Structures are given as structure tokens and as C-alpha cells.
Amino acid sequence: MIKKLTLGLMFFAASSLFAESAITAIKVSNSIDLSKTKPNDAIWSKAKANEVICYPQTTIKFNDKKANELNAQNKAKAANISAIYNAHSLAFKITWNDATQNIQLPQKSDIYGDGVAVQFAQKFDDPKKLPYIGMGSKDREVLIYLQKAVEQYFEPNKDIEHQVSRDNTNAFGDDLKKYDAAVKALAINEYHKVFVGEGFRSMTQVRSDYGKLGMDMSYKGGKWSAIFTKPMSDEYVDISKAGAIPASFALWDGDKLGRDGLKYLSSWVAVKFQGKKGGDALVDELTSEPAGDVQAGEAQVKAMCASCHRFADQNAAPAAMGPALYNIGGYSTSAYLAESIKEPNAVVVPGYNRNAHPSFSWYSVDDNGTRTTTMPPMMNDDKSIADAVAYLKTLKAEVEK
Ligand code: HEC
Numbered sequence: 001m002i003k004k005l006t007l008g009l010m011f012f013a014a015s016s017l018f019a020e021s022a023i024t025a026i027k028v029s030n031s032i033d034l035s036k037t038k039p040n041d042a043i044w045s046k047a048k049a050n051e052v053i054c055y056p057q058t059t060i061k062f063n064d065k066k067a068n069e070l071n072a073q074n075k076a077k078a079a080n081i082s083a084i085y086n087a088h089s090l091a092f093k094i095t096w097n098d099a100t101q102n103i104q105l106p107q108k109s110d111i112y113g114d115g116v117a118v119q120f121a122q123k124f125d126d127p128k129k130l131p132y133i134g135m136g137s138k139d140r141e142v143l144i145y146l147q148k149a150v151e152q153y154f155e156p157n158k159d160i161e162h163q164v165s166r167d168n169t170n171a172f173g174d175d176l177k178k179y180d181a182a183v184k185a186l187a188i189n190e191y192h193k194v195f196v197g198e199g200f201r202s203m204t205q206v207r208s209d210y211g212k213l214g215m216d217m218s219y220k221g222g223k224w225s226a227i228f229t230k231p232m233s234d235e236y237v238d239i240s241k242a243g244a245i246p247a248s249f250a251l252w253d254g255d256k257l258g259r260d261g262l263k264y265l266s267s268w269v270a271v272k273f274q275g276k277k278g279g280d281a282l283v284d285e286l287t288s289e290p291a292g293d294v295q296a297g298e299a300q301v302k303a304m305c306a307s308c309h310r311f312a313d314q315n316a317a318p319a320a321m322g323p324a325l326y327n328i329g330g331y332s333t334s335a336y337l338a339e340s341i342k343e344p345n346a347v348v349v350p351g352y353n354r355n356a357h358p359s360f361s362w363y364s365v366d367d368n369g370t371r372t373t374t375m376p377p378m379m380n381d382d383k384s385i386a387d388a389v390a391y392l393k394t395l396k397a398e399v400e401k
Helices: 002-016 042-046 065-071 173-186 280-287 294-305 334-342 382-392
Strands: 023-027 050-056 077-085 089-097 115-121 142-148 192-197 204-207 216-220 223-231 244-252 269-273 363-365 371-373
Touching: 042 077, 050 244, 077 244, 077 269, 089 115, 089 244, 115 223, 142 216, 142 223, 244 280, 269 280, 294 382, 334 382
Parallel strands: 023 077, 023 269
Antiparallel strands: 050 077, 077 089, 089 223, 115 142, 115 244, 142 192, 192 204, 216 223, 244 269, 363 371
């Protein structure tokens, strides 16, 4: 009996190394306005929380020595994510542990707030060709909902009466409470934004109607809880007809000077709509384990790729000769990894990379702005690629306890 149990646990531990489960969005009544949901609302008890791991994004080295030092030993962070939907919207609730609450102050440029984002793929009909996970790439756009913890502030000229300092109100007791409540209701949170991304440097803000976007972030007892609501259909991404969609999640830790690309990032996660048909191929693609042989893959990858790429246990390549692959298995899908090896030009890791090796740029740009990677196609036969992918999928940091 004991033996059986141990075996079962071992199997579980081994398989959970790879297997990622899908999130099921639970259907709720159409009469509920999901954009008004708060993390503690009873409605969330209907949805199961799924653990989604967000890995330190190590592709591009950040241009800030102190930040790099603070983040050198980063482990991955686990977020708990649940989802509900109705005919109008899809809502996510995301909670994660963070020992320090960091709030960005409007006047300070060196203090960074904690933050969280959800990324949607504009096109997801081919689960093997999802957008590049770090903010999309050419012809594979993403829609990003982002919120950051910032100090609340007032929109100028909206309400003069409540713009005086709290100490100058002459209000006491209940009056002061009323004053505080009025101030809170009027304050806006600057960092509720929605972007379309086609690569690191092409973020276009598409909505700025802050406060109406159905986002919310609150901190209590060492834990953040955030809500994101997306309309089932808008001009950027229509998810109303899908049985399942890909979504990915990102976290920023202001305490470690996290901002922009310095974040924790999940891979594409399948989100299934309870009671809807379709999307099986997507769910399969994002939840199945790679079939290749990890050991054979490791031997090949170390022999063929280590001259340009760094691995956690092998740093022979000059710094930033190519993207560091420390966490590539955490935030990349198997299909993306296979594509990167076979057709390196399908997705050229986008953006201007300030830290690229001075005599070795990652890509060249022609007169039309088309980028051509300097990585040669590495392998052609399916077995070698499958083995390499199985190994690359193991490359990821441990999860922080
Ligand atoms: C000649 C140098 C070179 C070699 C050899 C090389 N790569 Fe690359 N690789 C690059 C460069 C440069 C990029 C970034 C530009 C791009 O996206 O193609 C890259 C990008 C990648 C990416 C995407 C990284 C990301 O962050 O999304 C993966 C995965 C990858 N390579 C895997 C491999 C594997 C596996 C091998 C060996 C089979 C290999 N590379 C061999 C230079 C190289």
C-alpha cells in the first residue's frame, strides 16, 4: 500500500514537471455585470482556482545594474487564477503572494509599483502559431490588459472641494469618514490600460477609459488580488464564438524594481468556456506533455546551441550572443520551441536589444523593416526536434515557496 502510494506520488511529481492544466471559465448569469466584480464577491466561489506558474523573463537582459542584481536569483511565482464568463464578458481573478506592497508614486521615477497583466491572442485558430509570448510579434498581435499599483490621484478640475489636504478639511469623526469616502470615489487609478502589442517596441494604447475597464487590485495579508474583465467581443479580440482561448499572465514586483520586460511571465494557458464546444486542438496543444527524449535532447542542444545561448548550468556563450534560455521552457509552448529551431525566422524575438553582443546582432533589418534572424535553422528531422523541445521544456526556475 505504502509502496503504491509512493509510486503514485512520484508519477505525479514527474508529470507535473510538464503538464499544465486548462482553466475552466464557469458560466454565470447574463444579468451580472462582471466588470463590477470584486475579488471577495461570492460569485468567485463557483470557479476553481488553478495554479499558473509565472517565470522570470530572462530573454533580454535589463539595462539597470541594480535591478539585474536584485533579480539574478529569481525563482518562479505561482499565481492562483479563476475565471467566470457570461454572454457579455470574461472575468479573471488572480491572486499571488508578495511579501511587500509596492505602490508607484506619481512624482517619483525610481519607485515601481507591483503590477499584473493578462494577455490575449488576436488570432488563435492555429494553436501551433500563437503570438510570441513577450508581447506579440509581427503579424501575431496580442491584446494586453495591464494594471499597476499606483497612488490614487484626482483628475484635475473635476472636484475642487475634495482636492484640499485631509488635514485642512475641519472634518471629524463621521464627517471625516464621509470626506474620505468621497475622495476615494473620485480618485482614479492611472494604471488601468489596454494595449495592442506587436513586439517589445510597438505597444499602442487602445483604451484609456480608466475606471470603466473592470480592473481592480487590492492587497491584504501579504497577498494581491486582481480582477480583469474583457468584453466577449470588441474590435481587437473576439472570443465570443470560441470554445477555448489562450491567455497568458504576467506579474511585476516593485520591490525588485520590476517594470516593463522585467517581470514574471506564464506560458499560453488554455481557458475553456464551460458548456461551449470547440477549442479541443488548442487545449491539447497547451496541456500535452512533449513526447521527445529529454536526455537525447540535452546532449544535442548542449552540443549545437551553447555557442550562442546560455543555460543555467552552462554559460559558455558570450553574454547576450542570443537570448538566455534559462526559463524558456516555463514561458514557451512546445510548438513555439519547435518552430524556433526549425524556422528561426518565423518569429524573430522582437525589439531593439540594447544588450545584444556588440559584434553580433540578433537580426538584420532590410529597407522594408523586415527582420532576418542571425540564428540558422538548426535541425530538420522530427525526432531531433522533438527531443530538443522535450529538453528545452525542462528549462525553468524552481517555484518560490
Ligand atoms: C549562431 C548563433 C545561434 C545558434 C547556434 C543557435 N541560436 Fe537560437 N537564437 C539565436 C539568436 C540571435 C536568437 C534571437 C533572434 C531570433 O528570435 O531568432 C535566437 C533565438 C532562439 C530562440 C527563441 C528565444 C526566445 O526568447 O523566444 C530559441 C528557443 C532558440 N534560439 C533555440 C535554439 C536552439 C535549441 C539552438 C540549437 C539547436 C539554437 N537556438 C542555436 C542565435 C543562435
